[in-house]
Amino acid sequence: MSERDVVVIGAGLSGLSAGIYARLNGYPCLILEQNSGPGGVAASWRRGEYLLDGGIHFLSGHRPEDATSVVFREMGVDLEGRVAEMNVYGRFLDENNGRRVDVTRDLDRLARDLKGYAGEDLETIDLFFRGVRRFRGLDAGTIGLSRAPEQTTPLVKMRELWAVRRAWASFSGVYRRSMSDFARACRDPWLRRFLTGLFLPDVPVWFVSFLLALHADGGLGYLKHGSLDFVMSLEKRFRDLGGEVAYNAPVETVLVEGGRAAGVRLGDGSLHRSGAVISAADGRETLFRMLGGRYLDKAAVGRYTGWKLVPSxxxxxxxxxxxxxxxxxxxxxxxxxxxxxxxxxxxxxxxxxxxxxxxxxxxxxxxxxxxxxxxxxxxxxxxxxxxxxxxxxxxxxxxxxxxxxxxxxxxxxxxxxxxxxxxxxxxxxxxRNQRGAAMAWMPTPRFFRTSLRRTLKGLSHFFMAGQWVSGAGVIPCLYSGRQAAALLCRSDKKPFRV
Ligand SMILES: Cc1cc2nc3c(=O)[nH]c(=O)nc-3n(C[C@H](O)[C@H](O)[C@H](O)COP(=O)(O)OP(=O)(O)OC[C@H]3O[C@@H](n4cnc5c(N)ncnc54)[C@H](O)[C@@H]3O)c2cc1C
Known part of the structure; x- marks a missing residue:
C-alpha cells in the first residue's frame, strides 16, 4: 500500500496529459495503466522491419501559430521534426464509375471537380463550400477547450464565440445538420457518398467545413514517427517531471471514503491510496464498474444506454x-x-x-x-x-x-x-473501451451540443478526463487532462499553474 497525492487511471494521451499537468502543479502523481505500455488507442507496434500504426492519422492545432499549440508548449512536448506536412486530405476512387477526386488544399479545384461530376447539384456544392470558406484563416480550434464545463463562465463562452464571429453563419441552419442529412439533398448518389465519406457521416456539416478549411490553410500534419513515438515523448516528459507510471496495473475499484475519492484497488487486490483520482479510462468502465454505478445521474445513464459510438x-x-x-x-x-x-x-x-x-x-x-x-x-x-x-x-x-x-x-x-x-x-x-469503440462517442450534432461534466455529484476529488468526456482527438484529449488538473487545483483551493 502506498500513499500519493494523485492517482491517474490510464496512460493514454489524456492520462499522460493529466499526469503532466498534475506534476506541473506540484502533485506527486502515479499513473496506473492496465496495459504493458502507454498510448491506449494511439498505438503503433513493430513487426520485423515494419512499424505498424493503428492510431492517430493526422495532427491538427499543432503549428506554433495555432492557439491550441499552447498545450504542447505548456506540457513541454517538442514537435520539432516530428510532423510532416499534409498536402492531400484524401483520394476518393469509385470502382463503379471510375470517378476519382483528390481533396487537395485547393478548395476551388475541389469544388470544380465535384461540379464536373455532379452537374445537377451545383447549388448543394456551392452551399457546402460557402460554409467551408467562412472558416478559412480562422483559429476555431480552442472553442470549449480552455476550461472544463464546471469552470467555464458565460464571459469565456462569449469571448470564444466572438473570436469566430466570421463563421457564425457556418454554425447555423443547414450546417448544424449531420453530413448524411445534408447530403440527402444531392441528386447524384456519388456526390452523396463522397460528402458523407469526407469524415464520419454523423458529424455536423460545420465540423467537416472547419476541417477542410484547416486543411486548406495547411493546418493538418502527419506524425512522422508514428503514434507511439509521440506518446513516448509525453511519457518521458511526465517521468522527467518526477511522475511515476505502473504498467500491467488494471484498476478494479475507486476507493471512496466520506464522499471523497481516496485511491484505487487493483486487480491483484493491492491498494494505492491517494488524495485524488483522475480517471482517463473508458467512461463506462469508470462509472459502472470502478465506481459501481453509484454516481450516475439520469443524463449519464441516458448517454451510456442510448448514445451512438464510433463503431470499432x-x-x-x-x-x-x-x-x-x-x-x-x-x-x-x-x-x-x-x-x-x-x-x-x-x-x-x-x-x-x-x-x-x-x-x-x-x-x-x-x-x-x-x-x-x-x-x-x-x-x-x-x-x-x-x-x-x-x-x-x-x-x-x-x-x-x-x-x-x-x-x-x-x-x-x-x-x-x-x-x-x-x-x-x-x-x-x-x-477496455466499450464495444472496442476506439474513438468513443459518435460526434453527432447532439454530442457537440451537450457539455459533459468532468466531476460527479456527491463525490469530491474525483475527475474524469479523456475522450469519453472531451470527444476523440489529440487536442481535445490533451486539453481534457489539463482541465482535470485545473479542477483538482480548484478543489484544493490552489491556483492552477502551467
Ligand atoms: C484509429 C484511430 C485514428 C485516430 N486518428 C486521429 C487523428 O487523425 N487525429 C486526432 O486528433 N485523433 C485521432 N484519433 C483519436 C485519438 O487518438 C483518441 O481520441 C485519443 O488517443 C484517446 O486518448 P484517451 O487517453 O482519451 O483514451 P485511450 O487511448 O482509450 O486511453 C485510455 C487508457 O486507459 C487504460 N485503461 C482502461 N481501463 C483501465 C483500467 N481499469 N485500469 C488501468 N488502465 C485502464 C487503457 O488501457 C488505455 O491505455 C484516432 C483514434 C483512432 C483509434
Whole structure:
C-alpha cells in the first residue's frame, strides 16, 4: 500500500496529459495503466522491419501559430521534426464509375471537380463550400477547450464565440445538420457518398467545413514517427517531471471514503491510496464498474444506454515489398462488388499508405493499412470461444481485402512480408473501451451540443478526463487532462499553474 497525492487511471494521451499537468502543479502523481505500455488507442507496434500504426492519422492545432499549440508548449512536448506536412486530405476512387477526386488544399479545384461530376447539384456544392470558406484563416480550434464545463463562465463562452464571429453563419441552419442529412439533398448518389465519406457521416456539416478549411490553410500534419513515438515523448516528459507510471496495473475499484475519492484497488487486490483520482479510462468502465454505478445521474445513464459510438473496425496492415510513390496517404475505394465479412457488407475500403516518412518501412518497402467496418459481437465472442477460428477468420479477412487490392495494385498479393489484423476485440482487450469503440462517442450534432461534466455529484476529488468526456482527438484529449488538473487545483483551493 502506498500513499500519493494523485492517482491517474490510464496512460493514454489524456492520462499522460493529466499526469503532466498534475506534476506541473506540484502533485506527486502515479499513473496506473492496465496495459504493458502507454498510448491506449494511439498505438503503433513493430513487426520485423515494419512499424505498424493503428492510431492517430493526422495532427491538427499543432503549428506554433495555432492557439491550441499552447498545450504542447505548456506540457513541454517538442514537435520539432516530428510532423510532416499534409498536402492531400484524401483520394476518393469509385470502382463503379471510375470517378476519382483528390481533396487537395485547393478548395476551388475541389469544388470544380465535384461540379464536373455532379452537374445537377451545383447549388448543394456551392452551399457546402460557402460554409467551408467562412472558416478559412480562422483559429476555431480552442472553442470549449480552455476550461472544463464546471469552470467555464458565460464571459469565456462569449469571448470564444466572438473570436469566430466570421463563421457564425457556418454554425447555423443547414450546417448544424449531420453530413448524411445534408447530403440527402444531392441528386447524384456519388456526390452523396463522397460528402458523407469526407469524415464520419454523423458529424455536423460545420465540423467537416472547419476541417477542410484547416486543411486548406495547411493546418493538418502527419506524425512522422508514428503514434507511439509521440506518446513516448509525453511519457518521458511526465517521468522527467518526477511522475511515476505502473504498467500491467488494471484498476478494479475507486476507493471512496466520506464522499471523497481516496485511491484505487487493483486487480491483484493491492491498494494505492491517494488524495485524488483522475480517471482517463473508458467512461463506462469508470462509472459502472470502478465506481459501481453509484454516481450516475439520469443524463449519464441516458448517454451510456442510448448514445451512438464510433463503431470499432477491422484494421488490416500489410508490410509490403514495394513502394507507392504516386499514392496519397489516405484513399477511399468504393467497391464495385461489396465484400461480405461475417455478416457485414463492406462497400468501401479506407486505405492508409504510410509513404510520408521513412520511419515505417525500409527503402523499397511500405506499410499499407485498410480499415473496414466490423461487428464487435462477432469478433468478441469468437475470440473468447474459439481462438483458432478467430485466427482463421482474421486471415480470411486479410485475404479477401488483398484480393480486392489486386485490381489497384497488381501483384500485391505476392509482395506481402508481414500481415497484421486488429479486430474490435483487439481494441477492447487493448483499451477496455466499450464495444472496442476506439474513438468513443459518435460526434453527432447532439454530442457537440451537450457539455459533459468532468466531476460527479456527491463525490469530491474525483475527475474524469479523456475522450469519453472531451470527444476523440489529440487536442481535445490533451486539453481534457489539463482541465482535470485545473479542477483538482480548484478543489484544493490552489491556483492552477502551467
Ligand atoms: C484509429 C484511430 C485514428 C485516430 N486518428 C486521429 C487523428 O487523425 N487525429 C486526432 O486528433 N485523433 C485521432 N484519433 C483519436 C485519438 O487518438 C483518441 O481520441 C485519443 O488517443 C484517446 O486518448 P484517451 O487517453 O482519451 O483514451 P485511450 O487511448 O482509450 O486511453 C485510455 C487508457 O486507459 C487504460 N485503461 C482502461 N481501463 C483501465 C483500467 N481499469 N485500469 C488501468 N488502465 C485502464 C487503457 O488501457 C488505455 O491505455 C484516432 C483514434 C483512432 C483509434
Amino acid at each position: 473496425n477491422l484494421t488490416v496492415s500489410f508490410g509490403l515489398r514495394r513502394e507507392f510513390p504516386n499514392e496519397v496517404p489516405l484513399t477511399t475505394i468504393s467497391l464495385m462488388h461489396p465484400i461480405s465479412l461475417n455478416g457485414v457488407k463492406i462497400e468501401d475500403l479506407l486505405l492508409r499508405i504510410f509513404n510520408y516518412s521513412s520511419a515505417f518501412a525500409p527503402k523499397g518497402r511500405s506499410v499499407l493499412q485498410v480499415w473496414v467496418e466490423a461487428d464487435f459481437d462477432f469478433w468478441q465472442s469468437l475470440r473468447e470461444e474459439d481462438p483458432s477460428r478467430y485466427a482463421a477468420e482474421k486471415r480470411r479477412a486479410a485475404d479477401e481485402i488483398l484480393k480486392r487490392l489486386e485490381k489497384h495494385y497488381p501483384g500485391i498479393g505476392g509482395q506481402v512480408e508481414v500481415g497484421d489484423v486488429a479486430t474490435p476485440a483487439t481494441f477492447r482487450r487493448y483499451t
